[in-house]
Amino acid sequence: MTRLQANLLLLLAGAMWGMGFVAQSTAMAAIGPFLFIGLRFLIATISMLPFALREAGMAKMPLSRRDWRAFGLVGLLLFGGMAAQQVGLLTTSVTNSGFLTGLYVVMVPFFAVIIFRQWPSPVVWPATVLALAGIWLLSGGDMVALKPGDWLTILCAAFWALQVIFIARHAADTGRPVTLAVAQFAVCAVVGLAAALAFEPIAFEMIRGALAELLYAGIFSGGIAFTLQVVGQRYTTAPQAAIFLSTEAVFAALFGAIFLGERVPPAGLVGCGLIFAAILLVEVLPAIREQRPTT
Numbered sequence: 001m002t003r004l005q006a007n008l009l010l011l012l013a014g015a016m017w018g019m020g021f022v023a024q025s026t027a028m029a030a031i032g033p034f035l036f037i038g039l040r041f042l043i044a045t046i047s048m049l050p051f052a053l054r055e056a057g058m059a060k061m062p063l064s065r066r067d068w069r070a071f072g073l074v075g076l077l078l079f080g081g082m083a084a085q086q087v088g089l090l091t092t093s094v095t096n097s098g099f100l101t102g103l104y105v106v107m108v109p110f111f112a113v114i115i116f117r118q119w120p121s122p123v124v125w126p127a128t129v130l131a132l133a134g135i136w137l138l139s140g141g142d143m144v145a146l147k148p149g150d151w152l153t154i155l156c157a158a159f160w161a162l163q164v165i166f167i168a169r170h171a172a173d174t175g176r177p178v179t180l181a182v183a184q185f186a187v188c189a190v191v192g193l194a195a196a197l198a199f200e201p202i203a204f205e206m207i208r209g210a211l212a213e214l215l216y217a218g219i220f221s222g223g224i225a226f227t228l229q230v231v232g233q234r235y236t237t238a239p240q241a242a243i244f245l246s247t248e249a250v251f252a253a254l255f256g257a258i259f260l261g262e263r264v265p266p267a268g269l270v271g272c273g274l275i276f277a278a279i280l281l282v283e284v285l286p287a288i289r290e291q292r293p294t295t
Contacts, residue, residue, distance in 0.1 A: 006235035010244035013228040018251020020221030021094045022259050023213040024086060030209030032200035033086040036217075037079070038192030039207065043218025045185040048226070052182040059176060067174050074166055074180065075187025081159035082188060083195075084152045092149030093262050098252025099134070099275045100153040105246075105282050106131045107161035115165065123285045131278035137271030181226055246279050 027036050063071075081104075089097055106127055112118040135146075135154075167180070174180070196202060207214070229245065253272060256262040264272065 001231075001235045003236050006232040007244050009228045009232035010236065011247060013225040013232065014245050014247035015251045016221045016225040016228075017248040018098060018253075019255050020217050020225075021089075021098050021252040022255045023216045023221070025089045025094050025097075025256075025260065027210040027213035027217075028086075028090055031206045031214075032196060032202075033090070034083065034192050035196035035200050035202060035206070036192075036210065036214065037082050037086055038189050038194075038196050039214050040217040040222065041082075041185045041188035041192060043214060044222030045182055045189055047219050047223035048178065048182045048185065051227070052176075052179045055176060055178045063174060063176065063179070067176075068183070070166065071180055071183035072187055074163055075184035076191070077159050077163035077166060078184045079188045079191045081156045081163065082192075084156035084159060088149035088152030088156065090149060091147045092153060093264075094256030094260060095253040095262050095264055095268075095272070096150055097153050098249040098256070099272045100150060101157055101160070102246065102249045102275060102279045103131055103135075103154060104157040104160040104164065105279045107158055108164050109282070111158075111161050111165055116169070121282075121285070123281050127278040127281040130274045130281070134271040134274030134276075134278065137267045137274065185222065246276065249276060249279070 024036070031039075085097060085101060092100075106124070109121070109124045110128075232244075249272070253262075253264070
């Protein structure tokens with residue numbers, strides 16, 4: 001596979017994730033957020049399970065109890081992020097959700113300092129300023145004007161930042177990325193369905209009304225997009241992969257405008273641009289520096 005083909009796969013993954021925000025938003029007209037999460041990740045688990053079993057058959061070492069505990073923790077963090085994002089979409093736009101979710105990239109280094117005393121690249125500090133300025137403009141120049149859904153989406157970004165850290169610290173060294181994905185999908189499915197049983201009405205008509213969104217979110221933005229990411233990143237550089245995957249937020253805004261008629265004022269567009277620039281700074285520049293040959 002050529003680098004161009006790999007980058008196009010990553011661009012397609014970003015587009016699928018961006019469209020996923022629309023599916024998550026429109027599904028709320030028929031189904032509760034926790035039931036949507038549970039069923040979405042149940043579908044994702046089933047769609048990715050054959051690949052995880054194939055990976056397990058090729059593995060040289062079985063997973064330990066510590067590995068499974070780490071996978072479970074990652075799954076709980078993913079559920080926390082998904083729950084905050086899904087409930088947030090009840091009161092915020094797809095565009096805001098897409099860009100605010102991307103703030104997890106900027107949050108990761110800060111949590112690494114707080115939890116593990118691991119200091120980040122210096123580029124994080126100006127990127128943080130850009131991100132905060134972007135949020136301020138996205139709120140219309142008044143942080144109080146941020147809706148509850150916006151704050152929940154920022155909380156979602158915090159959960160996903162922690163998820164990224166714990167994947168890197170406890171789970172990445174297993175060499176079983178698909179198994180990890182299926183394990184965290186399964187945890188989200190179980191916890192989501194349990195929360196739905198406890199807090200939401202459940203009826204077959206509700207599920208049927210959101211079936212298209214559930215299938216898209218579970219199969220396409222879940223299983224297929226994840227597979228495209230894994231394949232594409234094998235044949236391209238880390239900086240280029242970061243750029244193409246970060247288009248998720250741009251596609252969320254584009255599809256929100258096309259399918260939901262969402263419009264962002266000029267100041268909000270500038271804010272989205274600043275958040276996107278902050279994401280690219282944190283993802284791309286450190287990777288470029290690591291790839292430079294040393295003398």
